[in-house]
Amino acid sequence: MEESQDQFAIRVRDLVxxxxxxxxxxxxxxxxxxxxxxxxxGASGGGKSVLMRTIIGLxxxxxxxxxxxxxxxxxxxxxxxxAWGILFQQGALFSSLTVRQNxxxxxxxxxxxxxxxxxxxxxxxxxxxxxxxxxxxxxxxELSGGMTKRVALARALALDPPILFLDxxxxxxxxxxxxxxxxxxxxxxxxxxxxxxxxxxxxxxLTTVCDRVAALADGKIVAIGPMRELLQSEHPWxxxxxxxxxxxxxxxxxx
Amino acid sequence: MGTNCPDEVESVNHEPLLHATPxxxxxxxxxxxxxxxxxxxxxxxxxxxVGVNVDRSRAxxxxxxxxxxxxxxxxxxxxxxxxxxxxxxxxxxFVGVADHFSGLMDEVRQVNRHTPPPSxxxxxxxxxxxxxxxxxxxxxxxxxxxxxxxxxxxMAVIGVLRRPRSLRLTSLVYQLYxxxxxxxxxxxxxxxxxxxxxxxQGFFHFRRFGAESYTxxxxxxxxxxxxxVLIVAIMVAGRSGSAYTxxxxxxxxxxxxxxxxxxxxxxxxxxxxxRVAALVIALPILTFxxxxxxxxxxxxxxxxxxxxxPAIYIARLHEAVxxxxxxxxxxxxxxxxxxIGIVACSEGLRVKGSAESLGRQTTTSVVxxxxxxxxxxxxxxxxxxxIGM
Numbered sequence: 001m002e003e004s005q006d007q008f009a010i011r012v013r014d015l016v017x018x019x020x021x022x023x024x025x026x027x028x029x030x031x032x033x034x035x036x037x038x039x040x041x042g043a044s045g046g047g048k049s050v051l052m053r054t055i056i057g058l059x060x061x062x063x064x065x066x067x068x069x070x071x072x073x074x075x076x077x078x079x080x081x082x083a084w085g086i087l088f089q090q091g092a093l094f095s096s097l098t099v100r101q102n103x104x105x106x107x108x109x110x111x112x113x114x115x116x117x118x119x120x121x122x123x124x125x126x127x128x129x130x131x132x133x134x135x136x137x138x139x140x141x142e143l144s145g146g147m148t149k150r151v152a153l154a155r156a157l158a159l160d161p162p163i164l165f166l167d168x169x170x171x172x173x174x175x176x177x178x179x180x181x182x183x184x185x186x187x188x189x190x191x192x193x194x195x196x197x198x199x200x201x202x203x204x205x206l207t208t209v210c211d212r213v214a215a216l217a218d219g220k221i222v223a224i225g226p227m228r229e230l231l232q233s234e235h236p237w238x239x240x241x242x243x244x245x246x247x248x249x250x251x252x253x254x255x
Numbered sequence: 256m257g258t259n260c261p262d263e264v265e266s267v268n269h270e271p272l273l274h275a276t277p278x279x280x281x282x283x284x285x286x287x288x289x290x291x292x293x294x295x296x297x298x299x300x301x302x303x304x305v306g307v308n309v310d311r312s313r314a315x316x317x318x319x320x321x322x323x324x325x326x327x328x329x330x331x332x333x334x335x336x337x338x339x340x341x342x343x344x345x346x347x348x349f350v351g352v353a354d355h356f357s358g359l360m361d362e363v364r365q366v367n368r369h370t371p372p373p374s375x376x377x378x379x380x381x382x383x384x385x386x387x388x389x390x391x392x393x394x395x396x397x398x399x400x401x402x403x404x405x406x407x408x409x410m411a412v413i414g415v416l417r418r419p420r421s422l423r424l425t426s427l428v429y430q431l432y433x434x435x436x437x438x439x440x441x442x443x444x445x446x447x448x449x450x451x452x453x454x455x456q457g458f459f460h461f462r463r464f465g466a467e468s469y470t471x472x473x474x475x476x477x478x479x480x481x482x483x484v485l486i487v488a489i490m491v492a493g494r495s496g497s498a499y500t501x502x503x504x505x506x507x508x509x510x511x512x513x514x515x516x517x518x519x520x521x522x523x524x525x526x527x528x529x530r531v532a533a534l535v536i537a538l539p540i541l542t543f544x545x546x547x548x549x550x551x552x553x554x555x556x557x558x559x560x561x562x563x564x565p566a567i568y569i570a571r572l573h574e575a576v577x578x579x580x581x582x583x584x585x586x587x588x589x590x591x592x593x594x595i596g597i598v599a600c601s602e603g604l605r606v607k608g609s610a611e612s613l614g615r616q617t618t619t620s621v622v623x624x625x626x627x628x629x630x631x632x633x634x635x636x637x638x639x640x641x642i643g644m
Contacts, residue, residue: 082293095609113295117332124331124366134371141608159292160326191358192327 008067009034009163009195010055015064017047017054024050026219027064034162037189037196039206041241042216048199051216052165055197056086069162082110084163085156089171091148093140099126099151100136106158125154128191130184146177150184157188164189166198170205178202182209203247215241270294271329272321273301275308282312284336287321290329298332306339315340319360320351330356330363397623404527404601405593411521411528426529434495435537441494442487442541443548449486450478450549454556467561471568472575474553479580483546485632488591491538492624496599499530500620503603504613512604522604531596538592539585546584579644587635591628598624 010032017025024047032038042048053059055066066072068083093102103122107113113121123133129150140148149169156164169185170178182202186209189196200206206213207227214224217237223230231242241247271288284305290298309315317337322329333349340347352360377385415422457470503526506512512522550572557563563571602620606613 096611107292111292111295114299117295117299117328120335120367121328121331124327124363127366128327128362132371133367133369136371139609141612157327160328191362193355 007034008032009069010197011065011067012051012055013065015051015054015066016062017050017059018062024219025054028216028220030214030221030224032195032197033212034195035189035193036211037185037198037209039210039213040197040199040216041201041206041213043237046216047219048216049167052167052197052199056084056165082159083161084165085159085161086165087149087152087156087167087169089167091140091152093143093148093152093155095140098137098139099131099143102140102151103154103158106155110159121158122154125158126151128157128188129154130180145172146181149173149181153184153188157192160192162193163195163197166196166200168200168202169198170200170202175204179204179208185209203242271297271301273305275305277308277312280313282308282315283318284309284315285318285321286333287323289324290322290333291324291326292328295328298329302332302336305336309336309340310343312340312345314345315347317347317349318351319349319353319356322353322356325356325359327359327363330359331366334360334363400601400605401597404523404597407523408528408531408597411523414524415528421524423525423529426525427533430530430533431537434491434498434533435540438491438494438537438541439544442490442545445490446478446483446486446545447548447552449482450474450552451556452552453477453482453549454553455560458556458561467563468571470561471553471557471563471571475550475572475576476580478546478549478553479576479584481584481632481636483549484542484584484587484591485628487542487545488538488588488595488628489625491534491541491592492595492599492628493621495534496595496624497617497621499596499599500603500606500617501613503527503600504606504616507604507606508608508613527596527600530600531593534592534596535589538595539588542585542588546581583635583639583644587632590635591631594627594631595624598627 008031010030012028012030015025015028016023028051030051040048040051050059054061055068071083093099094105097105100119100122103125104118107118107121123136126133126136131147131150131154135143135147135151140151143151153169166185170181173181182205185196185198188194198205198210210227212225213227213230214221215230215233215235215238216222217235222235223233223238230238233239233242269289271286271290271294274283274285274287276283276285286301315337317333319333337347337349349360454470454474457473458467461467461470503512506526512526515522515525554565554568557568558565599620602616602623606616
């Protein structure tokens with residue numbers, strides 16, 4: 001099991017994705033190592049979400065290869081829920097189901113198990129993301145923004161997938177809730193040995209939880225490495241991103 | 256097979272196993288292989304099969320060294336076994352937990368510790384009574400909302416009368432186009448068919464006692480007084496009322512209505528008045544078109560099925576119906592339009608956050624407006640009968 005190929009959870013090679021005459025991702029290559037938290041930064045509308053959605057198979061690719069856990073990826077068959085969990089930006093909870101039913105949904109659709117065990121697993125997942133058993137019978141419309149994200153995370157983790165995709169997990173949360181959410185992701189990543197692929201703009205998340213950060217500009221990964229290395233990068237866009245006025249101020253305070 | 260070489264992780268072992276070895280009073284459980292969600296059926300069977308042994312033994316030891324893969328589900332099944340022992344006061348311990356599983360095991364030991372107090376199942380009779388009471392209060396609330404909306408519309412109309420320029424003319428014309436002009440083909444087709452069917456039934460049944468010529472009276476009076484307006488109103492409630500509810504509902508969900516209010520604009524002026532006014536203008540016109548189409552359908556059936564030429568049909572119609580019949584029908588149309596508009600818009604504003612709520616309010620809107628249209632038609636029938644029209 002310790003071959004060199006297996007140390008990568010996701011391998012993307014020469015990926016080209018476009019809509020109409022516009023090319024969004026231009027021969028992009030990216031490796032995500034097993035058990036790491038990779039943060040992806042990029043300009044708004046620059047293709048971060050497109051990259052994530054292409055890897056999970058929501059957007060067709062023009063050329064290139066995607067391997068997820070050694071298997072050719074880019075599709076979303078029935079087994080997809082076992083392979084990865086996805087936390088959408090708005091949570092994407094099913095509004096007609098309760099919190100408990102939302103978390104149970106992937107279990108019910110993919111496994112054959114007794115209702116008792118299913119209930120226990122759902123509550124266990126909810127408690128692992130920091131919610132209480134009392135919240136299980138609420139509907140998504142009754143939840144706050146932070147709780148919605150936690151329930152969505154519990155649903156994404158329902159089947160203990162090896163890879164977790166997060167689309168701007170801390171957007172719309174206040175700094176305290178965002179910090180707690182970052183800590184939660186870090187804890188869960190350690191206990192469940194997850195590989196986390198995180199699209200984010202939150203400089204605090206990038207600094208505190210990400211093992212490596214990849215910068216996407218002009219349809220390519222222009223820099224990748226630990227946050228320290230990215231701060232040294234000479235690429236003009238990366239410099240502008242991390243050394244702009246806003247970022248400077250934040251980093252200054254963090255020191 | 257794993258007992259001889261406990262330190263080796265067997266990669267050939269693709270099925271989870273659970274060895275139960277009683278050693279004196281202590282039951283030694285040794286799970287092996289992948290304890291993961293993918294094998295959940297086997298895991299449940301295994302844990303059930305040793306359940307009795309666990310209950311019989313004095314103490315339980317779980318030897319975790321043979322596990323090759325573990326996830327939350329597998330960890331929970333094992334934790335449940337240990338809790339089953341612990342619940343009756345017998346000690347249960349985990350030994351040989353691999354380092355990379357210890358975090359998960361610790362996490363799982365924390366969960367499901369506290370069960371929320373079960374909500375007491377209510378007495379079914381009392382629950383029924385409670386629901387009845389709630390829906391009665393709900394009906395009162397419905398009436399209040401209807402009257403509020405009516406009042407708000409009235410104030411908006413007064414505002415427009417005082418300052419005619421504040422009328423949203425563009426919006427009004429657009430709504431008229433959508434719910435009036437675009438509805439003409441389907442309204443014409445349906446009323447044409449209804450007129451034809453009534454005429455056919457009339458000729459078929461009246462022929463037995465030689466009263467065929469009275470078919471024209473029936474078609475004329477029925478279509479002009481009742482059916483024309485009723486059919487058109489029901490169609491408009493289904494076609495345009497539902498659209499209003501869904502539009503306003505999704506605007507409510509996306510906070511567009513709140514945005515309007517914060518800009519100092521009244522949603523009633525901007526959104527609801529043009530829609531309701533368009534309905535009030537369009538429904539009489541559609542009723543007129545529909546009634547004519549129904550009479551035309553009746554005429555065609557008279558010619559081809561009842562052997563009655565167009566000239567005779569028109570002459571009979573002339574004798575049978577008076578302007579009063581037409582007036583009765585067309586007078587009802589604006590009131591029905593008002594009811595449909597108010598119900599559709601107020602249901603739209605009652606939509607809450609979820610997609611399900613939008614669907615529910617749209618259904619309610621259509622059902623309620625069709626019901627109210629029919630009730631209103633009945634009230635009008637009594638009213639016109641009492642004034643002798």
